[in-house]
Structures are given as structure tokens and as C-alpha cells.
Amino acid sequence: MKKAFLLILAIAFAACSDEDAVPEYRADADQYLIPKVQHFESRSGAAFIWKAKTRIQADSNCLAEAQYLQDLIKQHSTFEPEIHASKGEVQLVISDEMEGPEEAYTLEIEAAKIVLKGKTKAGLMRAIQSLRQLMVDAFHDADKREAWALPTLYIADAPRFKHRGLLLDVCRHYFDKDVVKKYIDLLALYKMNVLHLHLTEDQGWRFESEAFPKLHQEAAYRREEDGSRYGGYFSKQDLRELVAFAEARHITIIPELELPGHSQAALSAYPQFSCLGADANIEVANDWGVFKEIYCAGNDSSFLFLESILEELMEIFPSEYIHIGGDEAPKFRWEHCAKCQKRMADEGLANEHELQSYFIKRIESYLNSKGRKLIGWDEILEGGLSPNATVQSWRGMEGGIAAARSQHQAIMSPTSHCYLDYGLHQIDLKKVYSFDPIPAELSEQEQKFIIGGECNMWTEHVPNEANLDSKVNPRMQALAEVLWTYPQKRDFRDFFQRMQKHYPMLESLGVAYGPEMIPAEIYADVNFDSAEVFIGSKTNFEAIDQEVYWNEKKGPWGFVLKESGTLKVQALKNEQPYGDTIEQEFEFHKALARKPQYQSEYSQWYTGGGAAALVNGRLGSLNFRDGQWQGFSGQDIELWLDLGELKEINSVSSNFYHYNNAWIFVPRSYKVYASQDGKSWRLIGESQAQIQAKQRGQHIEHLEVKSKTQTRFIKLVVESQGRVPDWHEAAGAEAWLFMDEIIVQ
Known part of the structure; x- marks a missing residue:
């Protein structure tokens, strides 16, 4: 009888223990928050237990945010929390009296309640995302539980910059709405607030147009080299669905309609808006690079066409800003177009750069008349900046500096830190994290015009979702912290450790993240x-x-x-x-570590490692950004070196890169001179490239001069193409010459 009584007690105690047991929770909660919050307090006491009876309290002011949180909990629980207008353990509050910017919020978790407070609805959504990150890994899995625990704490937080975005190029390679939704959700999770959606390109038009249907029927598809048809587009309903999905998370989608350049796909469908006219045979580009087809600036119908397209975009996208590109617009067609030249004469424009400024200003005037504002890449500075334009600086920081000094807003996304299509050799996690969008040379007043930054994901070499994921993550998270958290709060080692804790969550979200570096x-x-x-x-x-x-x-x-x-x-x-x-x-050779004397100046963007680049034995690869290639823009290469003593040599050779899509061309000639005293030179040989300038693709050309010679000094004179040839899409621009080693045998 006594044993039976003890057994009953044991069973009762076990049942009571199970019911009262506290589920696991983040004990070191601050180590799971990205971006790092401005103020964090860990509090002692029992955890908050979210269970079936837990209610969400929210008035009509924040009902949509309450429903978002309700759906989030429902996805991962055996219950659906009730939303109540006046009572609940999880309270959502809008407080316009809160100090700080629009997205400021506080999050307070006690044993008996959670209070999420935002200055605006957007701030409240950022608080929800912090709560989401504080959930244990199992919450993000497909697992469903009857209860979840959260640590007691207090957070007061607000972003450093108001514009925190990701550019997603869906043109070079097409990604459907489900992939775009996935990235909108990731942006929300990491408190970013802008998706810059790049919708038109030379390689494909990506949205439905009722006014000009051939844009999505024809220009959305290109013929690949193997003969297959590639492409796709978003219907208007798709875009409205994406806008609604983003709005629910307080993400703004800024659409980009490229003009006047990067427009070959559109002109393939409607060539009458090109400088060549209606009978021109223009195809959607099936290669990467900059192409010469461009909207005709002398034809008023070009502007009517673009205004009609912009009208369709503005009906779908409520964003304050519309991005019009404005970058990499070759002037070759305009230079040879009677209508464009007449426009320049009629408007008193000095050159084609001023014609581009006229083009942009005319589009901006139309957007302003519709209550919208214009963003353009930093080339819109050339020829004069539009009155109210915002500049997105990508060719370094200079465009943003110039914009700020002229009291124009600027968004920073330089190739040095923010181009996620670049490999980890150029931009790794630490490099992104080291970025500061505020240039030191700006005054305190000028700094106010820098409104934020973006990481840019161009997809020329990103053919699928897994590749996209590995390029963007975790570098996007690093920029999210840069744009949210003030520099004095940031520490890379700390961020790196926090990022490790986020990988299980990313895996649960179907994100195939890549390495950090x-x-x-x-x-x-x-x-x-x-x-x-x-x-x-x-x-x-x-x-x-x-x-x-x-x-x-x-x-x-x-x-x-x-x-x-x-x-x-x-x-x-x-x-x-x-x-x-x-x-x-x-390559081991006789010129190894013999310091070259340059008569030509190599580019600061492609140093190859500096003065030792051509004598360090390292050979460049087919990736011209691998750090081994030394680049010269629009000029010949002339240099000489001292072998240290009189030596017998048999050959002198070098490798050169050819990729005319990127304006990189093999040299016209490669001449080698010899001297015994460094003063009197004699030509010992000359070599020409076998690759023709028009050859497409990426190639390495080895040029060699064979000559058995006694010499101490060697001089190289490498003749550049100088300017990009007339047949090329970027005709007239400075041609690049890339070299990687002086091999003396």
C-alpha cells in the first residue's frame, strides 16, 4: 500500500514538473541580435512563456502588425494567439512621443508580459523582428510546440540611417516572385527597409506593360548562345503582390527603369525610340557589358514612351522615389544622330554629357509633377545635376561627396565595399563591415545629406537561387549592421560571433549562405x-x-x-x-624582384599589388579582379628594369587580358628594348596579339619576344588600343590594358 502511494505521488510530481517546466530560451540574448542594438539590458527573473492562452493586445492603429506577429507565432506553434483590443500579455503600442527617428522602438520582456513599442508602425515592425531573432533555433524550424520562452530584457533601439537597402538585379538572370519575397523577408528580419528592384536591362525587360505589350512578350526573353530562349517577367498582379508583401513588413520597393542607356531590350521591341529608327534590327543582348543602343534624346516620342511606362510603374509602386539608372550611357549613337545633334543645338547644349543631363532633368520634371522623386547613379552628375535628384554613388565615394556638397541627398553603394557580385577576394565580410557611408571630408552639415546605403547584387554571373544566397549572405547582414548601428558600437569580432549563431535560422529559412571570407x-x-x-x-x-x-x-x-x-x-x-x-x-625567371621603373601610371583601381606586381612571379587568372592584374586606362605602358648585372637572356614575355565587354583589350603591339648602360636602347623584338579586338569572351594572351641577347636593362613599350573602337558599344571611351608579369628567361 505504501509503495502504491509513493508511485502515485511520483506520477503526480512528474506531471506537475512537465507542466511547469520552462522551455529553453536565449540566455545570452544580446548575442543573437543583428544588427547590434543601441541599448540592451538583461534582466533577472523568470522567462516569459508564450503559450496557447497568451493574447496579443493591439488597437486598430497597429492591427496589421499584430496580425503579422500572430501569423509568425501560428506558423511555429500548435496554437493561434488571439488578438484583443484592450487586454493581452503581448502588447503592441504606437507612441509618437517616443524620441528618435521614425523607426525607433523599445522592447521590454518581463515574466508576465511583453511590451513592443514603436514611434511608428515601422518602428513596431523592427521591434517584432528583434523578438523574432530572440526565439530559439527550434522556433524557426518546421517544428511546432505548445510553448515558447523568451528572456527578460529591455531594448531601446533606432537606426543610424533612414535608407538601408539591397539592390536585386532580376534582369541579367531572372528570379521569380517567390525568390523576391524570400529576400523581402530577409530584409525585414535584419531591419533593412528598401528593396531596390532593378527591372529593365539590355538583357531583359522584367515587367508587364499594357501600353507597350511587346516589352513583356518579346523583350523579356533573349536567345542564348546555345539557341535556347531565356527570360521571364512579372505580371502587374505579381508586382502588386510583392508590394503588399513588402508593405506588410514596412519595406519600400523602389523600382528601377534604366534610361537613357542599358535599354537595348526595350529598343529591340520598339526600335522607333532608338537613334537608328523603326527599321533597325536590334536584339535583346545575350552577353554582359555596356551596349551602345540608347534611347534617342532628339525624339520627343522617346520621352512620351518613357512617361507612359513610368505612369504604369507609379500605379503599382507607391514609393516616394523612382530610380532611373542613368549610368553607363555610351554617347556614340547620340554623336551620330541628326535628331540628337539638333536637340543639342536647339537647347544650347555644349556636349553629349549636357544632353544626358537634359534627358534626366526632363524625366525628373515629369516625376516631380506626379509627386515622385528621382534617384540616379552618380553619372547623373555629369553635365549638371537635376534640381531635386538623389545621387546613388557607386564609382567610389566621390559622387556622394559631390552631391552632398551641392545639397543633394546621396545613397552610398561604392564598388569598394557594397558590390556583392564581387568575389570574396575583393569584398569579404570584414571589408563590408569596415564600410562607413559618411566620408570624413564632409562637414557636419554636409554629412546630413548622406541618407544611407545599399548593397548591390548584380546577377551577370549569378544563374540560380543557391548562388544568389551564397553571394548575398552573410555580407548583407554586415551592411545591415553598418547602416543601423553607430560605429562606436560596432566590433567585427563580436559581429562575426553573432553571425555564427544566425546560420541555423538562415538554414531554416532556406538560405544557402556562403563563407564569410x-x-x-x-x-x-x-x-x-x-x-x-x-x-x-x-x-x-x-x-x-x-x-x-x-x-x-x-x-x-x-x-x-x-x-x-x-x-x-x-x-x-x-x-x-x-x-x-x-x-x-x-613563374621563376630572371626579372624576379627586380624593381620596375614606370614611365606610365597604373590605375588606382587595378594596382595588382603595386610596384612589385609585374615581378612577383604570380600569374593572373581568368578573373581579372583576382588582384594580380595591373590595369592601365587609355594609355600605353612604358617601363624598364635593371637585372642587376649583365646577363644573357633568351626571351621576354608577358600575359595580357582580353575582355572587350569590360573594355579590356589586348595591346596593339608589345616591344622589347635592351641596353647595357640604361641610356642607349636597341629594339630586340616585337610581338602582336593573335586575338582580334572584336573577339568576345575572356582570354589571356601570352606575348613573347625571343632574342638571345646580352643585356642588363630591359625596356617594355606596350601600345594600347587607346580608345574603345567605333564598332563597340562603348565607342570612344578609354580602353583598358591589363598586364600581369614581365617574364625574362
Whole structure:
């Protein structure tokens, strides 16, 4: 009898324990918040338990936000929380008396209640996203539970910048509305507030037009090199659905209609708006680059066409801003168009840059008449800035600086930090996180015109969703913190650790995130004094090990280069391969570590590593942004070097890059001179490229001069194309010349 009584007590106690048990929750809650909040207090006491009886209190002012939170909880729970107007344990409040910007909010979690308070509805949504991040990993899985726990705490938070966005290019490669929705939700999760949707391009038109139906029927599709048809577009209903989805999360979609350039797809369907006229045979571009087809600035019907399209866009998108592009608009067609030249004469315009300014100002005037504002890439500064335009600075920070100094708003998205289509060699997580949108040279008053920034996701080389995910994440999260959190609050090591905790949540959301940075890198340290190059590899962050192979044999981490070969490095994390194997080809030769004397100036954007770039033994790859190529814009290359003593040589050679889509051309000629005293020179040979300037694709051309010669000094004269040829889409622009090594054997 006694045993039975004890058994009953044990069962009763167990039942009571299960019912009263507190579900797991984030004990170190501040380590799960991205972006880092401005003020965080952890509080002692019991956790808040969200269970079936928990109600959401919200008046009609914030009913939509309450329904969003209700749906979020419902997706991951066995219950649906009730929304009540005057009572509830989870309280949503709008308080316009709250200090700070429009998106300011507070979040207070006590054992008995949660209070989410926003200065506006948008601020309330940011509070909800913080609450969402505080949920344990299991909440974000498909798992459904009867109760969830949240730690007691207090957060007071507000963003640094009012414009925090992601540009998504759906033109070069098409991504449907489900993918766009996924990214709208990610933007909301990380408190970004703008999706800049790039909808028109040379390679495809991406939205339905009732006024000009051939735009979506024909211009939305291109013929690929293999003959297949590629493309797609958003119906007006699709776009309205996206706008509603974004509005529910207080995300603004800013549509971009590219003009006057990047318009070949549109002109393939309606060539009458081009400089070539209605009979022109223009096709949707099936390659990447800048193309010469452009809207005719001398034809009033071009403006009527664009105004009609803008009218259709404005009916769908309620955004204050409309983005009109304005970048990379080649002037070749305008220079040879009688109508455009007449327009210039009639309007008293000095050149085609002023004609572009006229074009942009005319479009801006139309947008302003409809109560909208214009954003354009920083090229809209050329020829005179439109009166009320906002400048998006991408070619460095200079465009934003110029805009701010002329009291125009600016959005910062420079290629140096914000281009997520660039590889990790150029822009890794740490580089994005180091970005500050406020240039130091601006005065305090001028700084107020910098309204924020964007990370740009161009998709020329992003063919599918997994590739898109790995490019954007986690670098987008780094920029989200940069744009939300003040610099004195930020710390990369801290952010890196918090980001690790977010990966399970991203996996649950179907995000195939990529690595944070190149896990290991190969280096070549040049010692000009000893004429030696020390090569090796190093890891880039903690918890990474590496295996090094030199010419397929496991080797040391560093050594003096004595022979040609290939260095391979495989990074290891937890003794497992992490990332792809990194490879670098080296060439051992007589000019190694012999300091060149430049008579030509290489570009600050493509230094190849500086003065040692052409004598460090490293050979460039087919990725012209790999850091090995030294670039010269619109000029010949002339340089010489001292071999240190009289030597017998058999050949001098160099590699050159050719990719005319990016305005990079092989040289016209490659001449080698020799001298025994550095004063009297004789030509020992000349070589020309076999690749023709019109050759498409990416190529490396090896040019060599063979000559058995006794010499101490060698001089190279490499003749550039100078200007992009007339047949090219960017005719007249400065041509690039890319070189990677001076190999003397």
C-alpha cells in the first residue's frame, strides 16, 4: 500500500514538473541580435512563456502588425494567439512621443508580459523582428510546440540611417516572385527597409506593360548562345503582390527603369525610340557589358514612351522615389544622330554629357509633377545635376561627396565595399563591415545629406537561387549592421560571433549562405634588395587550419621561390575541408624582384599589388579582379628594369587580358628594348596579339619576344588600343590594358 502511494505521488510530481517546466530560451540574448542594438539590458527573473492562452493586445492603429506577429507565432506553434483590443500579455503600442527617428522602438520582456513599442508602425515592425531573432533555433524550424520562452530584457533601439537597402538585379538572370519575397523577408528580419528592384536591362525587360505589350512578350526573353530562349517577367498582379508583401513588413520597393542607356531590350521591341529608327534590327543582348543602343534624346516620342511606362510603374509602386539608372550611357549613337545633334543645338547644349543631363532633368520634371522623386547613379552628375535628384554613388565615394556638397541627398553603394557580385577576394565580410557611408571630408552639415546605403547584387554571373544566397549572405547582414548601428558600437569580432549563431535560422529559412571570407590566401612577399620572392599561405580567421602543396607535394607554409610551379592550399575547419582549394601558378625567371621603373601610371583601381606586381612571379587568372592584374586606362605602358648585372637572356614575355565587354583589350603591339648602360636602347623584338579586338569572351594572351641577347636593362613599350573602337558599344571611351608579369628567361 505504501509503495502504491509513493508511485502515485511520483506520477503526480512528474506531471506537475512537465507542466511547469520552462522551455529553453536565449540566455545570452544580446548575442543573437543583428544588427547590434543601441541599448540592451538583461534582466533577472523568470522567462516569459508564450503559450496557447497568451493574447496579443493591439488597437486598430497597429492591427496589421499584430496580425503579422500572430501569423509568425501560428506558423511555429500548435496554437493561434488571439488578438484583443484592450487586454493581452503581448502588447503592441504606437507612441509618437517616443524620441528618435521614425523607426525607433523599445522592447521590454518581463515574466508576465511583453511590451513592443514603436514611434511608428515601422518602428513596431523592427521591434517584432528583434523578438523574432530572440526565439530559439527550434522556433524557426518546421517544428511546432505548445510553448515558447523568451528572456527578460529591455531594448531601446533606432537606426543610424533612414535608407538601408539591397539592390536585386532580376534582369541579367531572372528570379521569380517567390525568390523576391524570400529576400523581402530577409530584409525585414535584419531591419533593412528598401528593396531596390532593378527591372529593365539590355538583357531583359522584367515587367508587364499594357501600353507597350511587346516589352513583356518579346523583350523579356533573349536567345542564348546555345539557341535556347531565356527570360521571364512579372505580371502587374505579381508586382502588386510583392508590394503588399513588402508593405506588410514596412519595406519600400523602389523600382528601377534604366534610361537613357542599358535599354537595348526595350529598343529591340520598339526600335522607333532608338537613334537608328523603326527599321533597325536590334536584339535583346545575350552577353554582359555596356551596349551602345540608347534611347534617342532628339525624339520627343522617346520621352512620351518613357512617361507612359513610368505612369504604369507609379500605379503599382507607391514609393516616394523612382530610380532611373542613368549610368553607363555610351554617347556614340547620340554623336551620330541628326535628331540628337539638333536637340543639342536647339537647347544650347555644349556636349553629349549636357544632353544626358537634359534627358534626366526632363524625366525628373515629369516625376516631380506626379509627386515622385528621382534617384540616379552618380553619372547623373555629369553635365549638371537635376534640381531635386538623389545621387546613388557607386564609382567610389566621390559622387556622394559631390552631391552632398551641392545639397543633394546621396545613397552610398561604392564598388569598394557594397558590390556583392564581387568575389570574396575583393569584398569579404570584414571589408563590408569596415564600410562607413559618411566620408570624413564632409562637414557636419554636409554629412546630413548622406541618407544611407545599399548593397548591390548584380546577377551577370549569378544563374540560380543557391548562388544568389551564397553571394548575398552573410555580407548583407554586415551592411545591415553598418547602416543601423553607430560605429562606436560596432566590433567585427563580436559581429562575426553573432553571425555564427544566425546560420541555423538562415538554414531554416532556406538560405544557402556562403563563407564569410576566403579562408586562406596565398601571398608573395617581394624583397627588392635581395631580388627574392618569399611565397606561402596564411589563414584568415581563427579555427582554420590548412594543408599546403607545392607541385603536388605536401610542402611548408612558406619558402623562397626557386622554381616555377603551382601552390595549392586547402583550408580545414574541424579537420574537414572548408571552401574550395586555392591555387596559384608561379613563374621563376630572371626579372624576379627586380624593381620596375614606370614611365606610365597604373590605375588606382587595378594596382595588382603595386610596384612589385609585374615581378612577383604570380600569374593572373581568368578573373581579372583576382588582384594580380595591373590595369592601365587609355594609355600605353612604358617601363624598364635593371637585372642587376649583365646577363644573357633568351626571351621576354608577358600575359595580357582580353575582355572587350569590360573594355579590356589586348595591346596593339608589345616591344622589347635592351641596353647595357640604361641610356642607349636597341629594339630586340616585337610581338602582336593573335586575338582580334572584336573577339568576345575572356582570354589571356601570352606575348613573347625571343632574342638571345646580352643585356642588363630591359625596356617594355606596350601600345594600347587607346580608345574603345567605333564598332563597340562603348565607342570612344578609354580602353583598358591589363598586364600581369614581365617574364625574362
